[in-house]
Amino acid sequence: MNLEVRHLTKRFGGVAAIDDVTLDFPSGSLSAVIGPNGAGKSTFFNLISGALLPDGGQILVDGEEITGRSQAAIVRRGLGRAFQVAQFFPTLTVRENLMAAVAAHRGQWGDLARRFPPPGARTRADEIAAMLGLTESVDRVAATLSHGDQKLLDIALALALEPKILLLDEPTAGMGPEERARMIDRVQHVWAEQKLTLVFIEHDMEIVFRIAERVAVLCYGRLLAAGTPAAIRADPAVIAAYLGTEAPKP
Amino acid sequence: MNGFWRDSGVALAALVLLLGAPLAFSSPAFEDFIIRLSALALFATSLNLLVGGSGMISFGHGLFYGFGAYAFALLMQRTTLSLASAVLLTLFLAALVALLVGAVCIRLKTIYFAFVTLAIQMLFYSVIISWVSLTGGDQGLQGGIPRRVIAGIDINQQGHLYQFCAVLLVAGLFAMRHITASPFGMTLRMIRDNEARAAFLGIPLWRPKLAIFVLAGVFAALGGILASLFVSGAYPEFADWPFSGQAIFAVMLGGIDSFLGPLAGSAILLALNDIFTRLTEYHGLVQGVVILLFALGLRRGVLDFLRVLPGRGEVASR
Numbered sequence: 399m400n401l402e403v404r405h406l407t408k409r410f411g412g413v414a415a416i417d418d419v420t421l422d423f424p425s426g427s428l429s430a431v432i433g434p435n436g437a438g439k440s441t442f443f444n445l446i447s448g449a450l451l452p453d454g455g456q457i458l459v460d461g462e463e464i465t466g467r468s469q470a471a472i473v474r475r476g477l478g479r480a481f482q483v484a485q486f487f488p489t490l491t492v493r494e495n496l497m498a499a500v501a502a503h504r505g506q507w508g509d510l511a512r513r514f515p516p517p518g519a520r521t522r523a524d525e526i527a528a529m530l531g532l533t534e535s536v537d538r539v540a541a542t543l544s545h546g547d548q549k550l551l552d553i554a555l556a557l558a559l560e561p562k563i564l565l566l567d568e569p570t571a572g573m574g575p576e577e578r579a580r581m582i583d584r585v586q587h588v589w590a591e592q593k594l595t596l597v598f599i600e601h602d603m604e605i606v607f608r609i610a611e612r613v614a615v616l617c618y619g620r621l622l623a624a625g626t627p628a629a630i631r632a633d634p635a636v637i638a639a640y641l642g643t644e645a646p647k648p
Numbered sequence: 649m650n651g652f653w654r655d656s657g658v659a660l661a662a663l664v665l666l667l668g669a670p671l672a673f674s675s676p677a678f679e680d681f682i683i684r685l686s687a688l689a690l691f692a693t694s695l696n697l698l699v700g701g702s703g704m705i706s707f708g709h710g711l712f713y714g715f716g717a718y719a720f721a722l723l724m725q726r727t728t729l730s731l732a733s734a735v736l737l738t739l740f741l742a743a744l745v746a747l748l749v750g751a752v753c754i755r756l757k758t759i760y761f762a763f764v765t766l767a768i769q770m771l772f773y774s775v776i777i778s779w780v781s782l783t784g785g786d787q788g789l790q791g792g793i794p795r796r797v798i799a800g801i802d803i804n805q806q807g808h809l810y811q812f813c814a815v816l817l818v819a820g821l822f823a824m825r826h827i828t829a830s831p832f833g834m835t836l837r838m839i840r841d842n843e844a845r846a847a848f849l850g851i852p853l854w855r856p857k858l859a860i861f862v863l864a865g866v867f868a869a870l871g872g873i874l875a876s877l878f879v880s881g882a883y884p885e886f887a888d889w890p891f892s893g894q895a896i897f898a899v900m901l902g903g904i905d906s907f908l909g910p911l912a913g914s915a916i917l918l919a920l921n922d923i924f925t926r927l928t929e930y931h932g933l934v935q936g937v938v939i940l941l942f943a944l945g946l947r948r949g950v951l952d953f954l955r956v957l958p959g960r961g962e963v964a965s966r
Contacts, residue, residue: 447848449844468852469847469848469850470847470850470851470852473848473849473850474850478848479848485842485844485845485848486841486842486845487837487838487841487842487845488841488842489837489840489841490837490838490841494834497834498831498834498835498837498838498849499849501831501834501835502835502838502846502849502850502851503849503850506831507831507832507835507851507856508831508832508835508855508856508859509830509831509832510826510827510830510831510832511830512830512831513650513651513652513826513829513830514829514830514831514833514834515831515834516831555845555849556848558849559849559850
């Protein structure tokens with residue numbers, strides 16, 4: 399599915415956290431959103447996913463406007479997200495986390511007529527766990543997982559909704575180099591296999607330029623530039639504002 | 649559905665034991681204990697549907713217990729409804745009240761939720777105290793529960809009341825167990841663990857929260873009905889805040905993460921009261937010491953403690 403934002407604006411007090419941003423994420427693309435701390439990247443995701451209401455502008459999924467809808471309604475429209483700080487259900491096991499998400503996706507969250515899990519949820523949960531390499535941890539209580547596995551579980555929960563668009567807020571935040579590589583492999587693998595429109599926020603430029611097809615640069619809430627990694631790397635405004643002298647050599 | 653059959657078996661066995669006990673040994677004190685336990689345990693377990701099961705800490709759950717007792721006693725005194733109809737109508741009215749109170753409260757977060765529920769309970773308590781012509785005020789509702797014998801059950805006989813309470817206790821606990829073990833019960837655990845994540849899985853949070861608030865209110869009212877039968881009337885203390893506190897103690901003593909924890913806690917609390925009220929007038933002090941021992945010593949309720957014990961490692965705390 400195609401995701402598009404037009405003239406998106408959000409102010410906190412007098413400060414424009416997102417200022418007239420217009421961007422297009424074509425169906426099936428893999429895009430990165432980069433920018434210095436406080437550039438408005440997480441706010442951008444919170445607006446798209448309905449956690450925050452924009453002060454202006456529109457958000458469209460396949461041409462249909464979703465601006466102002468509830469989080470639950472946006473989820474049902476096919477948009478899933480994972481968080482900068484992994485969000486999951488800490489007292490449940492990994493499998494219970496995923497079975498509960500599958501039940502929610504199937505509209506069985508209010509089912510009182512049977513016992514948990516509903517039929518088929520376990521098989522589906524194990525499939526999703528396998529997709530993200532969590533098979534060995536399915537019986538562990540989520541609170542006891544490593545940081546990296548918790549981030550993977552957060553993404554797995556989003557995938558349980560069978561989204562067409564997936565937003566990942568810093569999937570490699572707080573990870574060591576080895577864990578980062580594993581996470582990025584998984585993300586790329588899931589993107590290709592599920593034919594998702596995937597947008598991720600990332601600080602590691604090496605990762606961004608390696609896997610992203612398209613890059614959008616935010617700076618103080620404004621869209622500084624958007625285009626292919628090569629174009630972004632060469633963009634003088636981006637170099638001046640963000641990449642600075644540490645711009646990776648072509 | 650394995651869990652369903654296992655729970656059915658446990659419920660059936662408990663029922664057979666409870667109903668068979670008076671045949672094996674006749675002890676009015678034991679029957680008396682079970683009758684009081686059934687009221688408190690239904691109340692405490694219903695509170696734990698909110699506290700442990702959904703992360704909604706209500707300080708005003710006694711409202712529904714008190715409402716159940718007064719509504720039932722008044723229906724029995726002032727109408728000619730049969731026992732069963734009076735019970736069902738009381739539960740229906742309790743559901744309506746819970747729907748109204750819940751509609752106001754469930755959007756509030758943590759401490760605000762706790763205190764607004766408490767405020768509404770105290771409002772109800774004031775109404776009971778001041779509406780003397782209907783409720784008897786601080787003297788309680790006098791006049792007894794009229795006899796209405798149906799199908800050979802005479803609720804004014806202790807033996808029959810015991811059977812009635814035993815059946816409703818087991819049936820009520822079984823129904824609540826089913827709620828917590830259903831996909832709906834899992835949704836409540838998700839909300840307890842992480843509301844934001846639950847919302848992003850497409851769950852409209854207010855609906856399950858309101859639903860469990862109403863269900864918990866209905867089961868608390870069922871406890872109130874049994875209490876009303878035991879005392880042949882109703883007392884304003886049922887709707888006063890210390891009584892809500894008793895249920896919270898029962899939950900804490902027995903174990904917040906074990907389904908039968910509140911039942912165990914209720915039994916401990918009642919037994920402590922019975923023993924120490926006889927020995928000393930400072931039974932409140934004893935109760936306080938015991939609760940401190942549990943809170944600081946075991947760090948959890950009895951059943952939670954036993955569950956963690958056999959090498960299962962630390963159960964994740966919330």
